[in-house]
Amino acid sequence: MQDAILKFEKLLLENVNHFPTINHNTLEERKPGKWSKKEVLGHLVDSAIHNLVRFTEINYVEKPYQHRPYxxxxxxxxxxxxxMDINELTQLWFVLNKQIVKLMKSVDEKALDYKIVLTDGSVIDLKFLMTDYVEHLEHHINQIKA
Structure with a gap:
């Protein structure tokens, strides 16, 4: 888990000041059927909001936790x-993710084994969901930087 947290913090620190420096036209360019780079960052905001709720709720709701898609x-x-203004969008993304980092650092070791039932019936645990969140974040950051 520690490796995922370190990677997460590095991704945040490397990109919080980078995103606002990307050319305005590059940020807003849309290709058919694809999001712009700003919209990808917005998707990461939505992902942060939903995962912050998941990572928090799993500690106090009935187990196993039922994963809800959005x-x-x-x-x-x-x-x-x-x-949205790119500076405001970047700050929103950064602050939400800083809170997730804080939560990940303080999560009880036992909680990492809490079971999560996905909509298809498969079962994962909180540790997988948290590490997968970091991988998802990295994937989309690479899209923004490409």
Whole structure:
């Protein structure tokens, strides 16, 4: 878990000041059927919001935890990330993820084994969900930086 946390912190620190320096046109360019780089960052905001709730709720709700998906495309459109100021969007992304880092650092070792039932019936644990969140974050950061 420690490796995931270190990677997570590095991703945040490397990119919080980088995203606002990306050319405005590059950030907002859309390819057919794809999100712009700003919308990808907005998707990471939505992901942070939902995973912060998941990582918190699992500690006090009935077990096993029932994973609830969310409509990623609808949220990106409804939150209008394409029209947001890049500095505000970056700060929102950064602050939400700093809170997730704080939570990950303080999670009880036993809680990492809490079971999570996905909508397809498969079962994972909190440790997998947290480490997968970091991998998801890295994947989309690489898309933004490409």
């Amino acid at each position: 409509s990623q495309i609808d949220l990106v459109n409804l939150n209008q990330y394409q029209t």
